[in-house]
């Protein structure tokens with residue numbers, strides 16, 4: 777078992793995230809109907825946390 781980027785290859789089959797309309801990243805969750813990156817579908821504001829580093 778390996779950790780890190782190579783293990784991403786095991787992520788196959790079910791697709792939960794599609795490209796977000798607002799931030800352009802593939803972090804829009806289809807079932808939750810919100811973006812994990814910018815919060816699109818969750819709130820009108822951008823998802824942002826104080827602990828986030830720019």
Ligand SMILES: [Zn+2]
Nearest residue numbers: 796799811814
């Ligand atoms: Zn987004």
